[in-house]
Every structure is written in structure tokens, then in C-alpha cells.
Amino acid sequence: MDKGVPYTTTVLTSAGLVRGLVYRGVELYRGIPYGDATEGARRFRPPRAVTPWNGARDAISNGPRCVQPPGSVFFHEEIGTYFTGGRPDGAALAEQWDSENCLNLNVITPGQDGRRPVMVYIHGGGFMGGSGVLTAFGDALVSREDVVLVGINHRLNVFGYLYLGGLDARYREANVGQLDLVLALRWVRENIARFGGDPENVTIFGESGGGAKISALMAMPSAQGLFRRAIVESGSALQVGSAEEGTQMALGILGALGLGGAEIDRLQEVPATALHEALFAAGPGGGNMAMRLGPVIDGVTIPGQTWSPQAPALSAGIPMIIGNCKDEGRLFAADPALYKLDEAELRGRLEAAGMPAEEVPALLTLYRQAYPSESPADLWFRISTDRGARWNATAQAERQLARAQAPVYLYCFRWDTPSGGGRLKAWHTAELPLVMGLVAHPEARELSRQLGAAWAAFARSGDPSQPGLPWPAYTLERRATMVFDAAESGAVADPDGAIREALRGRPSGGLL
Numbered sequence: 001m002d003k004g005v006p007y008t009t010t011v012l013t014s015a016g017l018v019r020g021l022v023y024r025g026v027e028l029y030r031g032i033p034y035g036d037a038t039e040g041a042r043r044f045r046p047p048r049a050v051t052p053w054n055g056a057r058d059a060i061s062n063g064p065r066c067v068q069p070p071g072s073v074f075f076h077e078e079i080g081t082y083f084t085g086g087r088p089d090g091a092a093l094a095e096q097w098d099s100e101n102c103l104n105l106n107v108i109t110p111g112q113d114g115r116r117p118v119m120v121y122i123h124g125g126g127f128m129g130g131s132g133v134l135t136a137f138g139d140a141l142v143s144r145e146d147v148v149l150v151g152i153n154h155r156l157n158v159f160g161y162l163y164l165g166g167l168d169a170r171y172r173e174a175n176v177g178q179l180d181l182v183l184a185l186r187w188v189r190e191n192i193a194r195f196g197g198d199p200e201n202v203t204i205f206g207e208s209g210g211g212a213k214i215s216a217l218m219a220m221p222s223a224q225g226l227f228r229r230a231i232v233e234s235g236s237a238l239q240v241g242s243a244e245e246g247t248q249m250a251l252g253i254l255g256a257l258g259l260g261g262a263e264i265d266r267l268q269e270v271p272a273t274a275l276h277e278a279l280f281a282a283g284p285g286g287g288n289m290a291m292r293l294g295p296v297i298d299g300v301t302i303p304g305q306t307w308s309p310q311a312p313a314l315s316a317g318i319p320m321i322i323g324n325c326k327d328e329g330r331l332f333a334a335d336p337a338l339y340k341l342d343e344a345e346l347r348g349r350l351e352a353a354g355m356p357a358e359e360v361p362a363l364l365t366l367y368r369q370a371y372p373s374e375s376p377a378d379l380w381f382r383i384s385t386d387r388g389a390r391w392n393a394t395a396q397a398e399r400q401l402a403r404a405q406a407p408v409y410l411y412c413f414r415w416d417t418p419s420g421g422g423r424l425k426a427w428h429t430a431e432l433p434l435v436m437g438l439v440a441h442p443e444a445r446e447l448s449r450q451l452g453a454a455w456a457a458f459a460r461s462g463d464p465s466q467p468g469l470p471w472p473a474y475t476l477e478r479r480a481t482m483v484f485d486a487a488e489s490g491a492v493a494d495p496d497g498a499i500r501e502a503l504r505g506r507p508s509g510g511l512l
Helices: 077-084 092-096 133-137 138-145 157-161 175-193 209-217 243-256 264-269 272-280 328-331 336-340 344-352 362-369 376-387 389-402 442-461 497-503
Strands: 007-014 019-022 026-033 054-056 104-110 116-122 148-152 197-207 229-233 320-325 406-415 478-485 490-493
Touching: 007 026, 007 175, 026 138, 026 157, 077 092, 077 133, 092 133, 092 328, 104 133, 104 175, 116 175, 116 209, 116 442, 133 148, 138 148, 138 442, 148 175, 157 175, 157 272, 175 197, 175 209, 197 209, 197 442, 209 229, 243 272, 320 389, 320 442, 328 376, 336 376, 344 362, 344 376, 362 376, 362 497, 376 389, 376 497, 389 406, 442 478
Parallel strands: 019 054, 116 148, 116 197, 197 229, 229 320, 320 406, 406 478
Antiparallel strands: 007 019, 019 026, 026 104, 104 148, 478 490
């Protein structure tokens, strides 16, 4: 059969037969339901396994993503090209629609025979938006590394993370967006062997909000035993919200809808679009509530704080890859002045961001010694990242390492991409498409191969080393960190150690 001409193939899952496509040399199944509808009386409730169907169900187009703000990274011309590797089929593969009933997943596999490592992608977008659609582009990773790739859609924002347990005991079992992920992982455990995957060798990986979801999953009793390894990319969330904070958010949502705390049942009747729009009303403490919604300690699904002050004992035996990109905040910097800072403005910005004025000169001296050619703007983004994503990644690695039951591997992505006319550099999520084998810039082809091979090697054996690129485990003595760069990648012992020590007590408190 001609690999350039798609044709259909089928797999019998536990719920029924699904029909996918053989496309670009791999089998691609999109929009497979793993859970039943979550609207009406099932809104805010734990998910239920999908009801079996008769006959063959088409899985040849993307399933719905959760209701969310309009737009997608794929609609931004330059960023979309970067994420799709410039593929001419990008627009068609990225096509998706929104629905409250969004419990579906994608599976991409080299074939139905064998028992390959399984890599489950948990998407980013905070807890607000996004989808698993990027896996539809993952054929290069799947075929080159001989792995099975899974991408999950689940409930987000108000549908997945509104905490009502403080107002009504019927909703004590909260964090239903996280429970959707647990149900999807159970589906993987039950079904992935039929797609050529090994259900006993599952690695979960995710960037940004995906990494934050993984961080929470590792503290959830219901998720234990469903994955063997975890990769957290720029998403080392070290804590979740309290029940009290969640309750205040719920009251804010109810108030925005004109409802009182005793009228929870009426939330089942609110149209999905109106419920979602209520997130953008002013909430407790001022400002809209959209970016403050996320997992909370409900005492049931998440019994206690996740990664603070220590790593969750439940996942002490889970090997991890943890890391971040060098210039995380460039992707979100809407203020043009940030790219034109002079020395005085840099100092002022650092002080305004919480660095004590008396520490700023010595800190800048360290950065100038390490990076003498960088502009004040370059240093601003680098320092912001070092106090945010990199600080969090290192703290998460050290806390997991303290359990002394599994290895941890730390990385930093430092390739200055051409994105934004060179302005974005090593921006937040820049390594993710390269892991998937999506390369928009030819100079990154080898870097993409290195990243994909490392992630797949880790999924296969728990060690991300590959021929010509050994990756030692992180230890407090050596602090080996894999630096990924198109010019040259390699493990470095405690890169920027003096800077790390200077910032040890100065985290920004932000994920980025």
C-alpha cells in the first residue's frame, strides 16, 4: 500500500471497534471517546467510562476540546508554523471544535503488533485551554523512535476545576479535570496493548500546564500505578490551591451568574458558554478569575499539598525528567519596552519584581561575568526565568531526589530560535514541537532528533542517555544538567552554579 495515500484500519477497544487511518506510515486514531458525556446532571461530577457502542466508530478526525477562549497557538501564523513544522497538512490536522463533552483521546502507533513504550501527552494551556491535538502531528516521533503516542482531551477551566465541595458535600470529590486524566490513563492501561503498546510501560509528559497537571497527578492516590515515569517541561507546579480559596472562587462564579451559595443545582442548567464567560467577571481580590482556577486540596482526590514542602510520597519511585526553556517569558511579553531596557531600567525592573535593591548589583555582576554579550533586555528575561521556571524545576528535582527512590534528570533548553524575528529566542514551549519531530527551521533537525531520542529512551528504559549524548542523573554533588542547543548539546555540571546559589532564596513565585 502506498504510504502517501491514507487508508483505514480498525482496532477493537473495550468499548467497541474504532476506525482510524494509516497516514504517513503510522496508524492514526483521533477522537476516541474514553468517557461518557459530562453535561447536565454530570457537570462537575467525576467522569464515567464511555458506554460501549455497536459497529465501527470513526476515529479519523479530531474530537472536541473543552469549551475555552477562542483561538489556538495554531492560528498564530508564525508560532503555528513552528508548532506544525511547516507541514502543508497542518491546518487540516489542527482543525477542532469546542464542547463540554470532550473526553476523547488520540492514539498514534507504528502498528498493532508488539509491546512498545507508551508516551502519553498531557497538553498545556494552563488549566484554562488547549487540547491534545499536537499528537496528531506526532508521526515522526512515533515512527523514528518506535513508540506509541497518546494525546488526551479533558475538562478544563470552570468545567474541570471549579471546586464546589466547600458548599455542597455531594461535590467533595473534586478536581474532575484531573480525574478525567486518571480515567484516560485507565483506558490506556486497558486498551493500549491492542494498539501495539505496553500497558506496563507508560510515561506521561507535558509542557507548561501539562507539567502542572502531571505534578498534581503524582500526588493523587487514584493515579498511582497508571504510569511508570514522568516528564515535566516548564510546568513544575509546587503547590495547588486550598479548599478555602476554591470555595471563594466558586462563590465568585455563582455571583457572576446572579446565584447564591445555596443555588448550586442551578449551575447544571446554565448554558456552557454562559458558565465559561462567568470566569471573566471580577472575582475575590479583584481581576477576572480565569487564570486562578486550578486543582485544590479537596481531601479526597488530592489529600494534601502536592510538592510543598516535599515531594509526594505516593510517587517517590517515579523517575522524572524535569526542565525548562531559557527565555520562558518572552512568549507573553506584551510590553515593547521590555525589549529596549537600559541598565538603569533593568535594575528598576528587578527591584519592582521583588529583588532586594542591595542584592541587585552583585547579581548583575554574576550575570555579566557569565553572559557578557547579552543586553539588559536579554538579562531581564533570563533572570525572570531563573527565578521562575528554572527555580521551580530545580526545587522539584531536589525534592524528588530527597526521596532517594528514583533517578531525576534535569535539562535546560537554550536554543535561540528564529521565532519573532529572533526576538523570542528560547521561548516557553519551544522544545515541545521538536520533541514531536516537528522542525520548521532546518538548523534544528539534529536538536529535534536529540530531544525525541532522549524522551523516547527515557520512556523505554528510564535513562534518557543516547549514543553520543550521555545524560547523567541529577545529584546534589554534581548537579548534572543537560543543555539542549542547536549548536551543541551536552551535560554540564552545575551550570551557572553561582547564580543558582544567589537566587536560592529569591523565587518569583510564578510558574514561568
